[in-house]
Amino acid sequence: MNQAPYDRVKLARDSSRPTGLDYIKNIFKGFLEFHGDRSFGDDPAIIGGIARLNGNPVTVIAIEKGHTAKERVARNFGAPHPEGYRKALRLMKQAEKFGRPIICFVDTSGAYCGIGAEERGQGQAISENLMEMSTLCVPIVSILVGEGGSGGALALAVADRVWMLQNAVYSVISPEGCASILWKDSSKAEVAAASLKLTAEDAKSLGVIERILSETDIGKKEYYERIRSLLIDEVAELSEDPELLQKRYDRFRRIGMVESDEIV
Amino acid sequence: MALLNFLKPKNVLEEGGRTSAPIQEDAGEPEKTCPNCHKNIPISHLWANQLVCPCGYHFRMKARQRIGMITDKNSFQELFGDVKSCNPLAFPGYTEKLETVKNASGEEEAVICGTAAVGKQKCCLFVMESHFMMGSMGSAVGEKITALFEYAAAHRLPVIGFTVSGGARMQEGLLSLMQMAKTSAAVKRHSDVGLLYIAVLTDPTTGGVTASFAMEADIILAEPGATVGFAGARVVEQTTRKALPKEFQKSEFVLQHGFIDRIVPRKDQKKLLAELLKMHTGG
Numbered sequence: 001m002n003q004a005p006y007d008r009v010k011l012a013r014d015s016s017r018p019t020g021l022d023y024i025k026n027i028f029k030g031f032l033e034f035h036g037d038r039s040f041g042d043d044p045a046i047i048g049g050i051a052r053l054n055g056n057p058v059t060v061i062a063i064e065k066g067h068t069a070k071e072r073v074a075r076n077f078g079a080p081h082p083e084g085y086r087k088a089l090r091l092m093k094q095a096e097k098f099g100r101p102i103i104c105f106v107d108t109s110g111a112y113c114g115i116g117a118e119e120r121g122q123g124q125a126i127s128e129n130l131m132e133m134s135t136l137c138v139p140i141v142s143i144l145v146g147e148g149g150s151g152g153a154l155a156l157a158v159a160d161r162v163w164m165l166q167n168a169v170y171s172v173i174s175p176e177g178c179a180s181i182l183w184k185d186s187s188k189a190e191v192a193a194a195s196l197k198l199t200a201e202d203a204k205s206l207g208v209i210e211r212i213l214s215e216t217d218i219g220k221k222e223y224y225e226r227i228r229s230l231l232i233d234e235v236a237e238l239s240e241d242p243e244l245l246q247k248r249y250d251r252f253r254r255i256g257m258v259e260s261d262e263i264v
Numbered sequence: 265m266a267l268l269n270f271l272k273p274k275n276v277l278e279e280g281g282r283t284s285a286p287i288q289e290d291a292g293e294p295e296k297t298c299p300n301c302h303k304n305i306p307i308s309h310l311w312a313n314q315l316v317c318p319c320g321y322h323f324r325m326k327a328r329q330r331i332g333m334i335t336d337k338n339s340f341q342e343l344f345g346d347v348k349s350c351n352p353l354a355f356p357g358y359t360e361k362l363e364t365v366k367n368a369s370g371e372e373e374a375v376i377c378g379t380a381a382v383g384k385q386k387c388c389l390f391v392m393e394s395h396f397m398m399g400s401m402g403s404a405v406g407e408k409i410t411a412l413f414e415y416a417a418a419h420r421l422p423v424i425g426f427t428v429s430g431g432a433r434m435q436e437g438l439l440s441l442m443q444m445a446k447t448s449a450a451v452k453r454h455s456d457v458g459l460l461y462i463a464v465l466t467d468p469t470t471g472g473v474t475a476s477f478a479m480e481a482d483i484i485l486a487e488p489g490a491t492v493g494f495a496g497a498r499v500v501e502q503t504t505r506k507a508l509p510k511e512f513q514k515s516e517f518v519l520q521h522g523f524i525d526r527i528v529p530r531k532d533q534k535k536l537l538a539e540l541l542k543m544h545t546g547g
Contacts (some may be wrong), residue, residue, distance in 0.1 A: 111475075111494065111495075112503075113494075113495035113499045113500050113503045113504075114500060114503060114504050115500060115504055115506060115508065115509065115512070117494070117495075118493050118494060118495065118500060118512070118513060119521050120521070121479075121521070121522075121523045122475070122494040122495070123470075123471075123474030123475040123478070123479050123493065123494035124474075124475075124479040124523050126475035126476075126494070127444075127448060127474070127475050127476050127477070127478070127479040127480050128479075128480075130444055130445050130448035130449075130475075130476055131448045131449070131451060131452045131455075131480050132452070134445070134448060134449035134452050135449075135452055135453075135456070150432070150441060150472070151432075151441070151444060151471075151472055151475040151476075151494075154441055154442075154444060154445060155475075158445045158448075158449075170438055170441075171437065171438065171441075172432045172433075172434060172436075172437050172438060172440050172441040172472075173432075173434050177499075178434050181434065182357075182434065191356070195353065195355050195356055195437075196353070196355075196434070196437045196438075197353045197437045197438065198437065198438065202437075202438070203438060206352075206437075206438055206439060208438050208439075208442060248449075249449050249453070252442060252445045252446045252449055253410065253446055253449070253450075255439060255442040255443075255446060256402075256403030256404075256406055256407055256439050256442065256443060256446065257350060257352035257403050257436075257439060258347050258348060258349065258350060258403045258404045258407050259347075259348045259349070259350045259404075260346050260347050260348070261346035
């Protein structure tokens with residue numbers, strides 16, 4: 001399994017991969033979906049609600065792309081509007097109130113670039129999630145299961161632990177977008193994909209994620225069982241941590257690479 | 265009225281760099297064509313009027329010129345000036361690009377941070393630089409903004425920030441993306457101890473900066489006619505294949521949709537910022 005980065009991008013986008021809803025159904029029990037941002041509407045690109053993990057209530061949020069053409073259209077291809085991010089934040093604050101851990105499944109090419117999305121404050125909605133998630137006092141685990149497209153993905157990934165599937169990608173911009181802006185040539189997407197360091201291995205070596213999840217038996221019972229078992233252990237460990245918020249702050253605080261005259 | 269303002273400048277800029285737009289020579293005095301009213305304006309008149317055309321069009325301004333315009337004389341003390349970008353991903357062409365941009369702009373990074381007095385009110389200040397890779401945010405910008413909010417929280421100071429940015433800096437990949445979370449967490453901590461943060465959005469404020477610290481202020485101001493948005497207008501047009509509404513993503517449009525508090529022309533900014541700082545210190 002040593003594909004070129006752009007092949008990973010194609011794999012991550014493959015519509016036959018398990019989507020958010022598949023993970024929710026197969027990992028948790030008794031999922032109850034809750035709808036709406038209480039302000040404008042209900043975004044079908046983001047699913048959220050409560051469920052049980054090992055018997056304990058958790059809040060689950062997932063970006064859903066859908067499998068069939070019809071589903072994908074209905075889910076706006078997993079490109080959320082501001083109300084999706086606001087629904088997610090509402091449910092996360094509810095989780096905090098009731099002391100439930102939060103598990104997010106992230107899979108998006110990015111936040112939707114539409115007129116209505118801009119009118120309703122796409123940037124503001126994302127920024128609010130980044131800010132608020134940094135201090136939510138319950139454990140947050142985010143798993144990137146397909147595409148991790150820029151701010152639209154990060155808005156559900158300010159977490160204590162961020163995991164990526166082996167063939168998921170996480171990037172500040174799509175390789176096509178990068179190639180078209182930098183080199184005025186979207187066919188250079190392969191070069192861009194390699195340069196952006198967007199694979200799970202890259203993300204791990206940059207300190208952006210903690211764990212790479214194997215895709216062996218993907219979609220099978222054993223596969224979901226493995227993730228469930230990892231989640232149970234991780235959530236239990238995080239729930240006991242009295243320094244959860246300081247560690248979450250430090251986790252993001254140390255990311256980046258700069259030159260400085262002083263030794264930091 | 266506009267002409268009167270033009271003849272009687274209220275504020276004179278300190279010395280600064282020159283703008284990059286084409287200059288037309290006419291009767292010996294260099295002029296600049298306003299993209300809004302299409303008139304040729306003598307550069308000296310623009311300088312005397314904070315780079316604002318008599319028609320009201322706000323030309324882009326260099327960060328250090330802005331610092332001169334906003335802060336009390338000799339009050340600005342730069343912080344974290346030694347923090348600079350490197351090329352952590354060995355991204356093709358980035359090292360050379362940084363070198364070229366540094367030479368052309370005279371700056372080391374796309375944001376300048378420090379402490380200053382504004383109308384005798386002490387504050388922390390950051391001003392982004394459009395002439396440095398269009399104010400894009402990489403590790404160094406994220407680090408400087410984060411460090412400034414931490415400094416402000418430790419010293420119990422308000423923060424004023426002028427934003428201008430094309431978004432996250434592609435050449436630092438995921439490291440740039442993570443700066444959005446890092447800066448947001450620092451803004452939150454500063455906010456949680458009850459301190460004031462005022463953002464002034466200038467043209468253009470977009471992408472990852474809009475989706476992080478630009479939109480997280482207690483009070484969000486914007487310059488007239490500034491582009492403020494998340495996705496670029498061209499991307500929105502390509503995605504939706506629809507004609508964009510008139511004035512789409514202009515600060516007036518964003519104000520109308522409820523995402524900024526006030527639009528403030530350059531000539532009124534210092535006075536308003538000083539008053540806002542006073543009103544939040546019980547003064």
